Amino acid sequence: MMNRYSTYTLKKHIPLMTALSLLPGLAYIGLAWLHGIVMPALGWYGLMLLVSLWGWFLYKGYKPEQMNTADLKSWYTRLMVFFYIIFALWSLIFILYANETESKMHYIAIFTQLGAAVVASAILIADKRLFLPVLAILMLPLVVYFSLIGEWYGYVLAIFSMILWGVLFYASDNSYQMLQKNYYQAQHDALTGLFNRRYFVDYMDQLIKRVHYSNKFAYILLIDLDYFKTINDTLGHEIGDKVLIEVASRIKEFCGSNHVISRLGGDEFTIVSEEFEYREHCREISYTFAQKLLQRLKEPYLIDRHHLYLSASIGVNGIGRTSSEARHFIKEADIAMYEAKAQGRDGIIVFNEALAKRVEYHLELERKLYFALEHNEIDLRYQPQMNQDRQLVGCEVLVRWKNDKFGFIPPSEFIGIAEKTGLIIELGQYIIEEAFKTLKRWEEQGIVLEQFSVNLSVRQFFHVDFLGQVEALVEKYLTEDTRKKVIFEVTETIMIEDMYKIIAIMNKLRRIGIAFSMDDFGTGYSSLSSLRQMPIEELKIDRSFVNHINKYESDRLMISTILAMAKIFNLTTVAEGVESEEQFKFLKSKGCEVFQGFYFSKALEQKAFETFYLNNREQHHFEIGE
Structure with a gap:
C-alpha cells in the first residue's frame, strides 16, 4: 500500500541509487577497456545514463503540494518502474560479463550482482512491492548461472545463493514490517485506527499548498459528540471507548475512500x-454531506446491551486560498463547531465572515476585559425591588462595563467571557466587595433596605477561596444586622453540580447570616426535590415568563404554579422584568411579594439609587399622611 512515508523515503534514494550505479559503472568501463571488451560496458553505461537522467527528472518532479492523489499515484508508479529498470540493468551487465572467464571479469560481475542485491534489500525496504521483485531480478540470474556451471561446487553456490536470497528477503521484510508498524503507530490513533492529530495537521499543510497551487477547494468537518462525558461518567470509560470505536467505524463506512478521517483526541473527529x-x-456538498453524516451518527447504538442515543455538533469550513496555515482553517472549523454547541448542539454550522467577526469581537472583548478592573471600567448598578405597596424594600446589584472603544457592554456579553477565562473569580470578588462597601455606606446614611441581592456565578461559587473571601469581606464591612440583608443569587445551572457540596457551602454562608435566592427559576434544572433540599429563602421568576403574561396562557399558568410552589416551601418570591401595570397587577393577584423591572426603575448608579430611595420614602409617607 502506498503511503506518504514510503513515497518520500524512496524519493530520497533516487540520487543515492543513481550515484551507486554511475560511479561503479565507470569502474566497469575501465576494467572492460583493460581487457579489450569495452563495447558491452559502454552500451550498458549509456542506458544507465538515460535511466539516471529520468530518475533525476522524477526526483525534481516530486512536488506533493502540487500533486493530487491521482498525480501522486502516477508519479509513484513511474518511480517503481525506475527502480525496476535500474536494477534490471545491473542484471544485464552481469549477464553480459558472466562468461568472461578468461579476463576474470566474471568475478567482477558476480560480486557486483551480489552488491546490487544487498543495496536493493537495504534501500527498498519502504515498499514490499519493490524489494520482493527486485531481489528476484538480481538473485535469480545468480542461481541460474551457478546451476549451469555443471560442477558440484556450482550446485553448492546455487544453493548458497538461494539461501542468501532468502536471508536478504527475510531481513528486508522484517525491516519493512517494523517500519510500517512504527509509521502506523506514529500516524494513527491507537483506539479507533483513524489517523491522529499529528498526521491530520501534516496532511492539512500539504493540502493547503496543493489547493493554493491548483486553485481548487476542499472542506473540513470538525465533529464533537454531544454529552459524551455523560456516557463515560455513568457507564464507564470501557463503554465510552467502545462507543468511540463504533462512531469511528460509522464515519469510515460513510466517508468511503474519498476523505481523510482522523481523531484529534477525546470525542473529537x-x-x-x-x-x-x-x-x-x-x-453545497460539504453541508449536505454533514447533514447525512449527522443522521448516521444519531442512529441508535447497541453497546454491551446498552441502547445509547448520541448526537453531534459539526463545524464546517472551506479550504481555499484565504490562508496558507493549517491552524487557521482548523481554528475556524473549531469556532463553527462551538457555535453549533452554543445554539443547542445536534447541529451544523458553516464558518462564515459574520461568525468570524463575532468571534473576533469576543476575542477583543476578552483582551480588554483582562484590564477592565485595572482601568476602573467596571461599575455597579442597583435595580430597585418593590413590594406589593410599591414601597422600595431592596435592590439587586448589577455589574456594568464601560470601555473606551466599545462603550457600554452588556453583562450578557462579557460575563460569559469572564466565566470561560476564569476572570469571573477576580471580577466576582470585586463585585462583592464593592457591593458590601455600598451597603455599609447606605446603612451609615440611614438608607435602610430589607434585602440586598448579589449575583454569583457557578464557577465563583465553587472556587477554593470563595468561602474564605466572603467571610473576610463580611467581617470587614458588615455588621450583624446588615449581613442578614445580603442575598446571594445563584442560577439553576448550579444544580448540575454535586448537590451535597452545594448544600454544604450554602449552610456555611448561612451561618454567618447570608441568605440564598434561586435566580431565573423555571428555565433550567430545578425540581421539587432540589427545592426541598437546598437551603434557599427566595425564588426569582425569570423575566421570560413575565414578558409574555399578556400573550401566552402557558406562561400565566407557569407563574401561578411557581408562586404556588414557593408558598408550599415558604419561600419569598421576586418577579424580575416587570414592565407594565398589567404585569404588576397579575403578579400581585397571584401572591408575588417583590417586584423589579423597568416599570418601577432601571438599574441606577449609586447616587441615583439614593435619590430614588428618598423620593420613594417621601411619596410613601405622603400617601400614608393623606
Missing part, C-alpha cells in the same frame, strides 16, 4: 474532503 473545482459546489 475531523474529516477532510477531496478537492473541488468550484467554491460554491464545495460549500
Whole structure:
C-alpha cells in the first residue's frame, strides 16, 4: 500500500541509487577497456545514463503540494518502474560479463550482482512491492548461472545463493514490517485506527499548498459528540471507548475512500474532503454531506446491551486560498463547531465572515476585559425591588462595563467571557466587595433596605477561596444586622453540580447570616426535590415568563404554579422584568411579594439609587399622611 512515508523515503534514494550505479559503472568501463571488451560496458553505461537522467527528472518532479492523489499515484508508479529498470540493468551487465572467464571479469560481475542485491534489500525496504521483485531480478540470474556451471561446487553456490536470497528477503521484510508498524503507530490513533492529530495537521499543510497551487477547494468537518462525558461518567470509560470505536467505524463506512478521517483526541473527529473545482459546489456538498453524516451518527447504538442515543455538533469550513496555515482553517472549523454547541448542539454550522467577526469581537472583548478592573471600567448598578405597596424594600446589584472603544457592554456579553477565562473569580470578588462597601455606606446614611441581592456565578461559587473571601469581606464591612440583608443569587445551572457540596457551602454562608435566592427559576434544572433540599429563602421568576403574561396562557399558568410552589416551601418570591401595570397587577393577584423591572426603575448608579430611595420614602409617607 502506498503511503506518504514510503513515497518520500524512496524519493530520497533516487540520487543515492543513481550515484551507486554511475560511479561503479565507470569502474566497469575501465576494467572492460583493460581487457579489450569495452563495447558491452559502454552500451550498458549509456542506458544507465538515460535511466539516471529520468530518475533525476522524477526526483525534481516530486512536488506533493502540487500533486493530487491521482498525480501522486502516477508519479509513484513511474518511480517503481525506475527502480525496476535500474536494477534490471545491473542484471544485464552481469549477464553480459558472466562468461568472461578468461579476463576474470566474471568475478567482477558476480560480486557486483551480489552488491546490487544487498543495496536493493537495504534501500527498498519502504515498499514490499519493490524489494520482493527486485531481489528476484538480481538473485535469480545468480542461481541460474551457478546451476549451469555443471560442477558440484556450482550446485553448492546455487544453493548458497538461494539461501542468501532468502536471508536478504527475510531481513528486508522484517525491516519493512517494523517500519510500517512504527509509521502506523506514529500516524494513527491507537483506539479507533483513524489517523491522529499529528498526521491530520501534516496532511492539512500539504493540502493547503496543493489547493493554493491548483486553485481548487476542499472542506473540513470538525465533529464533537454531544454529552459524551455523560456516557463515560455513568457507564464507564470501557463503554465510552467502545462507543468511540463504533462512531469511528460509522464515519469510515460513510466517508468511503474519498476523505481523510482522523481523531484529534477525546470525542473529537475531523474529516477532510477531496478537492473541488468550484467554491460554491464545495460549500453545497460539504453541508449536505454533514447533514447525512449527522443522521448516521444519531442512529441508535447497541453497546454491551446498552441502547445509547448520541448526537453531534459539526463545524464546517472551506479550504481555499484565504490562508496558507493549517491552524487557521482548523481554528475556524473549531469556532463553527462551538457555535453549533452554543445554539443547542445536534447541529451544523458553516464558518462564515459574520461568525468570524463575532468571534473576533469576543476575542477583543476578552483582551480588554483582562484590564477592565485595572482601568476602573467596571461599575455597579442597583435595580430597585418593590413590594406589593410599591414601597422600595431592596435592590439587586448589577455589574456594568464601560470601555473606551466599545462603550457600554452588556453583562450578557462579557460575563460569559469572564466565566470561560476564569476572570469571573477576580471580577466576582470585586463585585462583592464593592457591593458590601455600598451597603455599609447606605446603612451609615440611614438608607435602610430589607434585602440586598448579589449575583454569583457557578464557577465563583465553587472556587477554593470563595468561602474564605466572603467571610473576610463580611467581617470587614458588615455588621450583624446588615449581613442578614445580603442575598446571594445563584442560577439553576448550579444544580448540575454535586448537590451535597452545594448544600454544604450554602449552610456555611448561612451561618454567618447570608441568605440564598434561586435566580431565573423555571428555565433550567430545578425540581421539587432540589427545592426541598437546598437551603434557599427566595425564588426569582425569570423575566421570560413575565414578558409574555399578556400573550401566552402557558406562561400565566407557569407563574401561578411557581408562586404556588414557593408558598408550599415558604419561600419569598421576586418577579424580575416587570414592565407594565398589567404585569404588576397579575403578579400581585397571584401572591408575588417583590417586584423589579423597568416599570418601577432601571438599574441606577449609586447616587441615583439614593435619590430614588428618598423620593420613594417621601411619596410613601405622603400617601400614608393623606
